[in-house]
Amino acid sequence: MNEPRGLPLTGVVPAPPYGSPYPPPRPTTSGLAIAALVLGLTGCLPLTLLPAIILGIVALAQTGPGKRPGRGLAIGGLAAAGVWTVGWVALLGNTMADPDRYTANPPSAGCATPSPGYATVCTLKPGECFEQPEVNATYTSVELTTCGGAHSTETIGAFIAPDGPWPGNEKLKAEALPRCDRIMAKNVDRPRLDAAGVDAYLSYAGPDRVGWEHGVRTVHCTIYSPGSQLTGSVLASGADLALPTG
Structure with missing residues (x-):
């Protein structure tokens, strides 16, 4: 009895399996890190300093090795906010220490x-x-x-x-x-x-x-006298009214 002969398989390339996964998308840079850097660099406006520090700290927690990119931006935002904070504290300290220098009133x-x-x-x-x-x-x-x-x-x-x-x-x-x-x-x-x-x-x-x-x-x-109850001078005769008195 003759055995059936199979078709040659040389040069046949198998098709990829159905549903083969694509490479995972690359993680995007942390938006909080970007916001922290922008707010930190605009520290000439004091109201931006506290948000910059808060966003920078949160961004540090969500960035780094194995996490989202942007750790350097977060660090930069915190550093800029720190520099502006030191500057504002020094300016306010000088103002409070020398009120006559900055007052709008003359002596x-x-x-x-x-x-x-x-x-x-x-x-x-x-x-x-x-x-x-x-x-x-x-x-x-x-x-x-x-x-x-x-x-x-x-x-x-x-x-x-x-x-x-x-x-x-x-x-x-x-x-x-x-x-x-x-x-x-x-x-x-x-x-x-x-x-x-x-x-x-x-x-x-x-x-x-x-x-x-x-x-x-x-x-x-x-x-x-509460209620303006005085109706005459309270001074004794011959009171000393010199300035200073006595």
Whole structure:
């Protein structure tokens, strides 16, 4: 019995199997790394610095060997943001350390001339009466009134605080009240004030930090009555109204 002869296979190229996979696509550069670099380079605008740092840190986590490309861009963005941050801190530090150099006000700003009928800490005089909005308020000028009519505050004397750096509100208050208490004991007619039956308190009016840094040292001792209950001078006969007092 003859065996069947097969067809020759020489030179036959097999077709590739169906569904053979294509090479995987190359990963794209991290968009966060690009954004971090752009924001870091525009650090001349302070608002871009914090987003640049945040995006740079996140981009570092998603880039590197075996991950998405762009690690160098993220590092560059962080470095640029760091350089701009150091520059801004140095600029702000110099500004805060030397306020007179950068202020828009001239050295005389602490004793600016008030409007007619008003007084500042530089122009107020012992014996004058004025309206004070609140006992702890901060104000640059007060409206003068006659001491014979209703008013809230009367200046009973003044002293000059010693030179030095700005002491702060609490330290200035701690120095002012004892000295004003001694001036009150000498200048105020306490029996007449007590007989009037009004709420009255010992207070003071002094410079704020800006005025102090412009050389203002005068602190005025006052009698303050909420609701403008004072209707006459609280000063005793022969009160010492010199500046400084006593």
